Amino acid sequence: MNKLVKLFITSISAITLTLVSFTSSFAKVDGEYIVLGSAISLTGKYSSNGVHTQNGYNMAVDRINKMGGVKVGGKSYKFEIIYYDDESNPKRAAQLAERLIKQDGVHYMLGPYSSGLTKAIAPVTEKYKIPMVEANGASRSLFTKGYKYLFAVLSPANQYLEVAIDLAVEKNGGKPVRIAQAFEQDAFSQDVRLGILDAAKRTGSEIIIDDKLPKELNDMAATLAKVKATKPDVLVVSGHTKGALTAIRQISEMKVDVPMLAMTHCDAAKLSKQHGKNSEYALCASQWHKNLSYKDKFFGSGKKYDKDFKKEFGYAPPYQSAESSAALLVFKDAFERANSFDRDKVRDALVDTEMQTFYGNIKFGPGGQNVAKPMILFQVRCKGDTCENKVVAPTKWASDKFYHPIPKWSERG
């Protein structure tokens, strides 16, 4: 290449770089805007949940901005979010967090989708002392590292199915139960497993099958054959959407009879739609359901959120969207209580958060996890060919009675 051309390119890039670093110094609060940053999975394997997350964030930003914005120091500010696509890749997510903080000068972060990506970003935000409110990383290991700038609006993964074991023991007349479990080998599912182990210990229950499913696996026939042979009281399966869909497909095909089937990711997998009647009676852990009676002044109730979200995006909001919207409410509340844009003051205000949102009560424990909100369980119930998720636990919000035990396949139509 010509020397002159090279020189030209170098100087152009140098000028661009200077400009970028120059503008960045204003970016945290830009005029009347509070700028938040988020790396989010818009492509790659998490892209559908990434979009749910982004829609949840956007919906809350619009709503808060429309309803008067954030009042700090007597002035009203609006939220704005800078998004980058992390391609569902943890390394990329960490780079983008670095870029958001160093180049774009973002001082407050919103979390990405999934525990894995949150784990990749947390060390970066921690290093630069950037408060991050995240809504989609539930892995327990996020909350045991002593992070001071990480706040999660959701319940940690180990709580997902603990309630289910308690429920099984209750249905067994308070006597211990025999548990068969199969979990994928990833951070989230293994945390769910730890929760089950705790619950089993607490109730004196016995774990008779404890399979760990490799990530590449989409065939659980062997695990289910073992379940058939050992006849446990409860079968617990967690392996994201693939695990949920595979389990239901093979349980129905192999006619595996268990009195109780507890799972995660039923709603993300659209279980009741994809498997219809075969998914009936499955018990699923969820962070949120529209029928819960929590309220706030921005979104009203869960039902209203559901309606508004449908109107705006054309589909019913999964809990991933609801919790993402809640993250913005937390930030707004913290800014107003801190009454300042000082990062450490905002961080301290976040620590003291104690509020109710349409999504649930929010109060952060010492590790940053939300300790004020219980998990809920719903059960898939069908009328004719249409299946719905009905909340069955905790009893406070139960809209339907928990159906137990699951009828045998030979008795199911």
Place this chain on the structure above:
Amino acid sequence: MDFLIFKAPMLMVQASLDGILLGILFALIAYGMALQWGVMNIINIAQGDLVILGGYIAYTMYLAGIHPAWGVIVSPIIMFFVGWALYKLVINKVVDRDLFISILATFGIAIVFQQLMNFIFGADVVVAQSGYGTTMLFDNSVTLPNSKIFSAVISVLYAVALVIYMKKSRLGRAIRATAQNARAAKILGVDTEKVYAATFGINAALCGIAGALISITLTLHPYVGLPYTVRSFMIVIVAGLGNLPAVAVSGMGLGLFEEFADYILGTEFRIGAVFMLLVFILVYRRFKLSKKREYLK
């Protein structure tokens, strides 16, 4: 929990049947790989992604209200042309080159296919329902999903048809001739370019069939192609190129081995055990080869 399988003999039957049925399906994919590896000397990393694409074709039919089992006819037809086009666009530029170049090229194709499928069909895991029910044996203690039996039967039918086609037809003979010696075949008037394109098309069509079968037996997701590539690679390594009976046997053997490893070692070692087996076989083969070499000295 130690060795439940030895206490309950019915589990042994269940495991064997599960393993064999699954193995036959894998053997079909592996046969496609062996074919184009043998003929063109290309290791196709995108093999699994072609399978998944074939699955999505059947799934699209399912969404349109057509029974997904028809996918085993429609999907290979579409996939044949996808394979043909892929050859004309990319593969013909790498076919005579270093093996490494072709691995890189097909790796690239795999990434493009994954992203395209993600873009078109979304990142959700999906399934197609065949509604085939279940066959129960031995007083309901062994259950076989009819969809798995269906997929094994279809795989066998297609494999047999292909073997006959390769033996009897003009194109089949040309393909075999090219595999044996491409230069000689060319000199004798075989249009090797066309043979290569057809081979890649046939391979893609086989993937299409397997994909359609997977859509009704397992699950589909844009990013689950790689395990299928790895498994077929393993089967081919064990069986050798251009030897269909060996591919079938090693496919079923691998399926069986996997199921039994699951019961005896635990589910977490299932895939690990398969890789251990691969390492063992490679070492053993090398050992045998080196002995032979000494003999030749």
